[in-house]
Amino acid sequence: MSRRQMARPGGRSARVQASVHTAVRELEAEVGRDALTVPLVAQRAGVTPSTIYRRWGDLRELLSDVAVERLRPDAAPQDRGSLSADLMAWAEQFVDEMASPPGRAYIRDALLGDPDGSNAGQCSDYAAEQIDVLLARAAARGENAPDVETVIDRVVAPVMYRVLFRPAGLDAAYARRLVAEVLGAVGR
Amino acid sequence: MSRRQMARPGGRSARVQASVHTAVRELEAEVGRDALTVPLVAQRAGVTPSTIYRRWGDLRELLSDVAVERLRPDAAPQDRGSLSADLMAWAEQFVDEMASPPGRAYIRDALLGDPDGSNAGQCSDYAAEQIDVLLARAAARGENAPDVETVIDRVVAPVMYRVLFRPAGLDAAYARRLVAEVLGAVGR
Missing domain, CATH: 1.10.357.10 (Tetracycline Repressor, domain 2)
Known part of the structure; x- marks a missing residue:
């Protein structure tokens, strides 16, 4: 989790983070952890997969950020x-x-x-x-x-x-x- | 690492384990950790990829066993x-x-x-x-x-x-x- 992600808490960056984190939590509850994929999370969050790859690198890093938040x-x-x-x-x-x-x-x-x-x-x-x-x-x-x-x-x-x-x-x-x-x- | 893997230290199972572990260590030194794949390790160890998948599940579990050994x-x-x-x-x-x-x-x-x-x-x-x-x-x-x-x-x-x-x-x-x-x- 880079400092940069936190730079503008009210901006687009923060909205993307919130919607992607929410998508992970919802999908974990609905389809289970092992069925999570970046395209699935992106679709639920209303962003493109490349937004997720650009920001988090891969699913594992995204899950790490979500875990820290929890x-x-x-x-x-x-x-x-x-x-x-x-x-x-x-x-x-x-x-x-x-x-x-x-x-x-x-x-x-x-x-x-x-x-x-x-x-x-x-x-x-x-x-x-x-x-x-x-x-x-x-x-x-x-x-x-x-x-x-x-x-x-x-x-x-x-x-x-x-x-x-x-x-x-x-x-x-x-x-x-x-x-x-x-x-x-x-x-x- | 299941107990079963350790059951016959002189048998084929132990020889496969030793050659696969050696292949991982050699390839890590030669091509670097991030370039490791199951087919590459299998080829170096003289076993089929399916032998590795059957025994270790995936590369991550194999690397875990090698790490514990080290x-x-x-x-x-x-x-x-x-x-x-x-x-x-x-x-x-x-x-x-x-x-x-x-x-x-x-x-x-x-x-x-x-x-x-x-x-x-x-x-x-x-x-x-x-x-x-x-x-x-x-x-x-x-x-x-x-x-x-x-x-x-x-x-x-x-x-x-x-x-x-x-x-x-x-x-x-x-x-x-x-x-x-x-x-x-x-x-x-």
């Missing part, structure tokens, strides 16, 4: 009054989403059609932004808190590693244990 | 006299290999052509086996040691997460810090 958090995480409660709830939801069959499929799609790594970086930035919100709240409350890269290493990375490479035992209890350990390390 | 460690990690020295050296080499351009390409290949996750699981098992060797040595020396899943969460996962999603700062110092932290947690 992995974008809808809202800032809820304030539950303490860093521990906030981070536990966030991590449980993160495991729940990422380890679900659609979550796994989006992560795969995001990685696969992403030759320059910018979509994978965007996924990581989404997680970092949410964690930043929780850490800023903790700082405002005067709580001790780890830094964002430590939370990435100790909570986000093990979850994502297990989603991709070692899927057994990925549940809410695992998420809570990771959070308890990273917060325990700060408390000492 | 990610397999050559030997048990060296004994450096203490768990700390052993794990530091292992983690530095792991970062070095995985963050290198070929390492990144193999990890991507291993994930991409792996619809059932068995190749990704194999990569994770390779790391776990190497760590198991180090932890068994530590136990024999009477050293305190974390368990293998903790080392996976605290050292392997952050490295692999950063290789795939957040590549800045992946160096030997980072590897040493992860090891110092997981061993420090055990020491307390």
